[in-house]
Amino acid sequence: MTTTIQRRRGRRAIAATAIAPLLALAGAGAxxxxxxxxxxxxxxxxxxxxTWEGTATGLGATVPLRTQLTSAWSASHILHVxxxxxxxxxxxxxxxxxxxxxxxxxxMNGTVAEGDYAGSQVHEEGQLYDGAxxxxxxxxxxxxSA
Numbered sequence: 001m002t003t004t005i006q007r008r009r010g011r012r013a014i015a016a017t018a019i020a021p022l023l024a025l026a027g028a029g030a031x032x033x034x035x036x037x038x039x040x041x042x043x044x045x046x047x048x049x050x051t052w053e054g055t056a057t058g059l060g061a062t063v064p065l066r067t068q069l070t071s072a073w074s075a076s077h078i079l080h081v082x083x084x085x086x087x088x089x090x091x092x093x094x095x096x097x098x099x100x101x102x103x104x105x106x107x108m109n110g111t112v113a114e115g116d117y118a119g120s121q122v123h124e125e126g127q128l129y130d131g132a133x134x135x136x137x138x139x140x141x142x143x144x145s146a
Contacts, residue, residue: 038117038142040087042126046134056087056140063088070094077101083108085124087140091115093122104128106136119145 042065044054050069055062071082079099086092092115097108106126112118126138 035144038144040140040142041138042140043137044135045130052134052136054135058140061088063090074101081106081108085110085122085140087115089115091117091142095122095124097124099128104131104136106138112142117142117144121145 038059040056040058042054042056044052044065044067047053052065052067054065056065057063065088066086068084068086069081070084073080077100079101080096081099082094082096084092084094091112093110093112095108095110097106099106104127106124106128108122108124110122112120112122121143123141123143124138126136128134128136
């Protein structure tokens, strides 16, 4: 004969079995929270023909930013560029992309080579806002590697 207590324990066991996969998924989601994209805003101006300096702000801090042009070639109104991005003491990332010479829009991608986020993908979007001084502002997003 099954008692009320035994029935309740049985229902709890069934409920726990049904909920376990959901809890595992919730735990997996929490584990990935630390790998959420990290975003910095930046502002930089040319200090020489191939070097820009400024700041990057994100993760509750503002750090020095230095970008060094390592290669460039033109195709019509698009300049194909490669830059080394040094974001404070956090990371160094070589990025490749394009600068639209008509609109001033820049988009670059690459992988962190050295530092805290080594191996992580980087995406940069910027906009020329002062052509006379060669100043750009935009965002840098780091997609953390697992």
